[in-house]
Amino acid sequence: MMTNYPTKELLRMTTQAYGAHAADKPIEAIAIERRAPGAQDVQIEIAYCGICHSDLHTVRGEWPGTLYPCVPGHEIVGHVSAVGGDVSKFKVGDTVGVGCLVNSCQHCASCGEGLEQYCTNGFVGTYNGPTADAPGHTLGGYSQRIVVDEKFVLKVTHPEDQLAAVAPLLCAGITTYSPLRHWKAGPGKKVGIVGIGGLGHMGVKLAHAMGAHTVAFTTSESKRQDAHALGADEVVISRDDAQMQQHAGTFDFILNTVAAPHNLDAFTNLLKRDGTMCLVGVPASPHPSPSVAGLIFGRKAIAGSLIGGIAETQEMLDFCAEHGIVSEIEMVTAQQIDEAYERMLKSDVKYRFVIDNATMSA
């Protein structure tokens, strides 16, 4: 379809962002370019961006393959400021979100099923992914503006004053929502959430809202009251063997959000026959090898799950709006990102940092 939309060159624009020029460099202001919106593109003025642990791993070069300059951020909410001629789902002024994906091959089996996160040809991450745009890799939401194909833009229907707290739903929310749905958390099911951090606190809220009997596992007695307030029906201190043993063989599903290496058997032991524990965090060094006998004697499984597809992310946002669910957040300025990282490393955050992107103005 032809349009009269101006050429990309004319509209390409410089955007203020925060990122790093190298693994050992601090987060600082960087001027980046955004492409002019193409026919199917949505240009978004970013209001808030959540800080995910993946941001830190990537920008500090802790995972292989970081391309610099690196501008992290994939928990993006904002407002549409321009749309391409073929865009039908969005108009200027709409409140929208962008999560971990900004493109995929759109023709493989997974894309065909709306599971772009498992794109056989590799999805394009919101940052550090391949793109024809300068500088050759995608730059994320630690920036004032982003341009994204409408297929990868989500509608946000939460009240406007909740917008900052909606941002973490785009990664922490969907990462926990998708496996909870896939393994059918709901009424009559006993569901465990291991780790009450950025991901886990969303897992507790979501499993509770889905109607499951929700048990929060934490190593910190200090999180007990919080976990109940988030929606946990029970709270178990996972270091207390006696408490753990009381739940042996009783869980339909356990969502394990802890990336630090730990004893998985302590949790598979709590599954019912045919139960699954799903891991959503990649440990920096391997977990102790899980007991095979522990799986065999109960036909249990250890599985993994990766964020969610676009359709399911929209479903999650709608579910959260309907149930009044947002993330628990602490707002920071763009200048405080490195400080926020340091606090995140000490688990000193309840439960997600969100950047106020208005603080990026030069």
Place this chain on the structure above:
Amino acid sequence: MMTNYPTKELLRMTTQAYGAHAADKPIEAIAIERRAPGAQDVQIEIAYCGICHSDLHTVRGEWPGTLYPCVPGHEIVGHVSAVGGDVSKFKVGDTVGVGCLVNSCQHCASCGEGLEQYCTNGFVGTYNGPTADAPGHTLGGYSQRIVVDEKFVLKVTHPEDQLAAVAPLLCAGITTYSPLRHWKAGPGKKVGIVGIGGLGHMGVKLAHAMGAHTVAFTTSESKRQDAHALGADEVVISRDDAQMQQHAGTFDFILNTVAAPHNLDAFTNLLKRDGTMCLVGVPASPHPSPSVAGLIFGRKAIAGSLIGGIAETQEMLDFCAEHGIVSEIEMVTAQQIDEAYERMLKSDVKYRFVIDNATMSA
């Protein structure tokens, strides 16, 4: 229901068996007692008993908790020689089998669903399990006679001349049949069988008979022709990275029968999205810890499965009779059991040793 059946004391009888008096003692002739058949019991003259790797682990004390004297054997076929007054399913002369289970609580959820192998209160194994019978633990099929509750006795409908080769179906057969059914091996599915030994050769035959596209994985080029003859559509030498890579991301299900510690990631890498690899062997020392990222990027699972319930074991026997499936066996005498163990340790068996129990006569 009352019967005129004689009291147990009157009919208790001495039976010739083969077993060991201690972990470091050889297998030798042992006289054991079998209980008189109770009202619901079936007394079986054992014709043949397969030799399972578990027999060796147990009798040599390689797993904790072996009780001596130990008489192994849970791949039992024979003929009914007496039945209790309440027995309705069997009559004298019937050809029958007994597998890994001779009792369970029969009131837990798993027992209620016919999954006695996952009995919450612990099933009673055919050997080394708790029993009121002397000497206080069950004694298995390396014996001339056994007495079993009819609920745990299976009908065998194969031709009589195949009886020896039916014996291994009672453990090796059901251990592979159950997960293949549970994870829906069948037409249109690509199924891998890892390891072409006692279990694996049955897995290949069964997956093929179920209609799955069956791929055998072996470390030995020498097993290629055999694997095709067993029913494999393709054979992959698992040590050949190039061959393995050709199958990346293509399997619906992989049944891994190898108990020796090995790199599980080499196989999870071959699974499609949402695929499962099921382990049925407990390694003596842990496998290298599997890659969590390998599970997350594809929503894959590593699971376990334990033998099968009584109803499914009957279904498997009927399926095998219908499809003309038996185990590939080498017959040995009772006096050759230790020798058979040594050969089994060297994988020098195609593919299952079966004891001719007639050789136990004093």
